Amino acid sequence: MFSLRLPIPLEKTLITSLPKTSTTYSAYSGMTRFQVCHRYLSNSITKRGTSVVAFQDEVDGEIFVDAFQDEADGEIFVDEDFLEVDPLPVELQPELMPKHVAVIMDGNGRWAKMKGLPTSAGHVAGTQSFKWIVKLCYSWGIKVLTVFAFSMDNWIRPKVETEFLLNLFERSILSQVEECKRKGIQISVIGDTSKLPKSLKSMIANAEETTKENPKFQLILAVSYSGKYDVVQACKSVAKKVQDGLLHLEEINENIIEKELETNCTEFPYPDLLIRTSGELRVSNFLLWQLAYTEFFFNKKLWPDFGKDEFVEALSSFQNRQRRYGGRH
């Protein structure tokens, strides 16, 4: 219960107030700034701001969204290298880290509503939390991170919102593909891509192809995905194999179906830990088949407010659980 080690080494107890990057960014002319965000960084303590900068072109009312911006001393800074390694907190044990973490990034819209911002601002803020989680998983030895970026059920949302989301997704990935390749991060996308715009489909194919070599970490993005769809497409694949003579009907069992699921793109297809934000206690049609023994962690924070502290709490909770995978001790 009591730890003999201090949580923070003596020499690192000072909080610095300068951001990590210092590239000046010019604002668009004629833009209205909604809010300003603040971030204070130190070697070992990070406090995230809860605001976001979004710009609105006053000419045609279109919402432009760009990288998360920090302000210090009147200058605006752009976050560049989000994959700088973050040291493992002392309360976490490296040997007990989950191999595969899945995240349902819920609450962007509610976050924006609470702040009096348009929904798009919530999604922009959400991408920053997403980048944080990728960085932390990469740094802390987690092998696979699967995020529920866009559900098949989300297609019923207003077209403006879905187009914005997919556009944001496309730009976010496009801007990070080369960095991911350099760092050994493999990008994989699962879901029914038939409904996606052509540009996004080709970007996905390019990102997967570019990042497939020598991966140290795998990032799986579930886009236009549903757990039921995954099982159904697996069954269709099995049926095709039966028709092609590769399989007999009598051989069909759950293992055969499992091999055809879209998560077979990874060495660790079953999440050890599922995190869902915003206080909802459901899996919402995400990785239904794969979640049989997954530890659930439901957090009340909205996704844009989910940061390192909350992730550490989820991992600590996971490490303290007894997981029996259905058997006895």
Place this chain on the structure above:
Amino acid sequence: MNFRDGAHNLYHIIVAIGYLGLQLLWYFLQIIVSAWYYILIAGNIFESYFISYGVLKKYKSLHIGKLQYLAIVIESEDAHQTSKVVKLLQWLDSVGVKNVCLYDMNGVLKKSKETIFQTLKNAKSIEEVNEDVTHHAPDHMTLEFVSYVDGKEAVAKAANLIFVKNFKQHNIGGVLDHQISLEPHLNQALQIVGCKGPEPDLLLVYGPVRSHLGFPAWRIRYTEIVHMGSLNFMRYGSLIKAIYNFTKVRHNYDFPKASSQPSTRNK
């Protein structure tokens, strides 16, 4: 030289005192955090007893109408305690929850089915009930017993059934119709292989792990999942609180859910 040595020693003493001071502060913080943790646990226990004895008025009236189908997952090791399972079902019956699905991975509850039905006089098996269980009059409990074989294995059997049927219907050189919309056929086939129950609105997990332990995945797309702790420490108050929270919380579904409409009441 003596002055230098003295200064050096003084520096070491100051650092040591500083470090000791920080350690004491750290221990003190840990005591505070631990004490807070135990206060929270005690608070939960007291709240549970207050709910049980009707002290907390807001839990006295539950709007059960929103909870049409409840699932309970019990760890197989704990599932052997049939008396506790029966007690839990009696509690549910007393608050008006009539449609319950009981799951444990190894099928222990299925083996205790007879004992459970003998003890609960007004309970029927879901196989005996012809009408849609979510709409029948609440004069008896309807129980469904499910285990791991009713999950993934059932989907594999259902898929097999569809393939066989499809091959027979399109048996011209063994060509399979890939255009068939598989999902509704899979739903029907699951009914045929014995998976009759609807999607639960709420799933309570009794066990050490916050996991549904293989509950039929096909049925929990939008089910609320609440971890209740071990069956050994189950409390009536905690059960009421979980059900109350479910009925009161605004469910932020992204679509109009078929089995229950989203609540417009906020938490």
